[in-house]
Amino acid sequence: MTRGPRWTLKVDPIRCQAHGLCAELLPEVVDLDEWGYPLLPGEVPPLLLSEARAAAAGCPTLALRLVHTD
Amino acid sequence: MSQALWYASRATGLVSLLLVTATTVLGLLGASRVATASWPRFVVAGLHRNLSLLTVAFLAVHISTAVIDPYAGIKWLDAVLPFTSSYQPIWLGLGAVALDLMIAITVTSLLRTRMSHRAWRIVHLTSYALWPIVVIHGLGNGGTDRHQAWILALYALCFLAVAAAGLLRLRATHPDTELRNVNVARWR
Numbered sequence: 001m002t003r004g005p006r007w008t009l010k011v012d013p014i015r016c017q018a019h020g021l022c023a024e025l026l027p028e029v030v031d032l033d034e035w036g037y038p039l040l041p042g043e044v045p046p047l048l049l050s051e052a053r054a055a056a057a058g059c060p061t062l063a064l065r066l067v068h069t070d
Numbered sequence: 071m072s073q074a075l076w077y078a079s080r081a082t083g084l085v086s087l088l089l090v091t092a093t094t095v096l097g098l099l100g101a102s103r104v105a106t107a108s109w110p111r112f113v114v115a116g117l118h119r120n121l122s123l124l125t126v127a128f129l130a131v132h133i134s135t136a137v138i139d140p141y142a143g144i145k146w147l148d149a150v151l152p153f154t155s156s157y158q159p160i161w162l163g164l165g166a167v168a169l170d171l172m173i174a175i176t177v178t179s180l181l182r183t184r185m186s187h188r189a190w191r192i193v194h195l196t197s198y199a200l201w202p203i204v205v206i207h208g209l210g211n212g213g214t215d216r217h218q219a220w221i222l223a224l225y226a227l228c229f230l231a232v233a234a235a236g237l238l239r240l241r242a243t244h245p246d247t248e249l250r251n252v253n254v255a256r257w258r
């Protein structure tokens with residue numbers, strides 16, 4: 001099985017203002033807690049990488065980042 | 071030919087006003103966290119972005135037709151350097167201020183993910199000044215247009231839309247915002 005680089009979504013909890021756009025753009029990966037803050041899984045499935053990128057770029061406060069984890 | 075250019079400039083100017091208004095309203099709605107099932111947040115944000123880019127396209131035509139048209143003798147520099155034109159220096163100058171603001175807002179937004187969020191935000195907040203400047207530029211400049219009822223009605227409609235969205239923005243609250251505004255000193 002081939003394994004490329006692995007990616008995870010990280011949220012800066014101070015910057016995040018619970019706008020929830022990330023959960024709209026990437027519902028497969030991001031759940032929101034009862035106050036609207038994102039609950040993030042470990043890894044982003046490779047198939048959803050471009051959506052994850054769009055979610056990070058779409059965050060109104062730039063609190064969401066897609067980071068490399070090897 | 072010359073007439074055609076002048077009409078094209080006026081028409082694209084009016085369309086730009088509508089687009090700037092729509093962009094401003096959508097920005098205010100987004101900041102107020104307005105969303106419904108059929109208009110989720112990312113749709114509001116996407117429309118805000120796309121309409122702003124469309125505005126830039128219409129502005130390009132609005133400005134170049136005004137400059138190319140020899141009638142008023144507007145120079146390219148007048149479009150970016152405020153209050154230097156010989157024709158309608160004040161009203162045209164406000165248009166130049168609006169263009170400069172628009173360029174700054176657009177460029178920083180295109181680079182948003184690659185720059186400091188604080189700097190982006192400070193520049194983006196100037197868009198609150200942009201809309202009134204655009205309106206005054208349009209009303210002051212459009213000497214003949216201004217006396218037509220439908221054009222005045224259009225301006226009134228734009229004003230009502232921005233005022234309504236602005237009120238919504240002022241009244242919008244969210245637990246996260248309130249928490250950030252808590253005066254910690256009071257608890258000491």
Ligand code: SF4
Pocket residue numbers: 011015016017018019020021022023036037038058059060061062063064
């Ligand atoms: S889009 Fe950004 S601000 Fe909104 S919930 Fe997600 S991480 Fe937080």
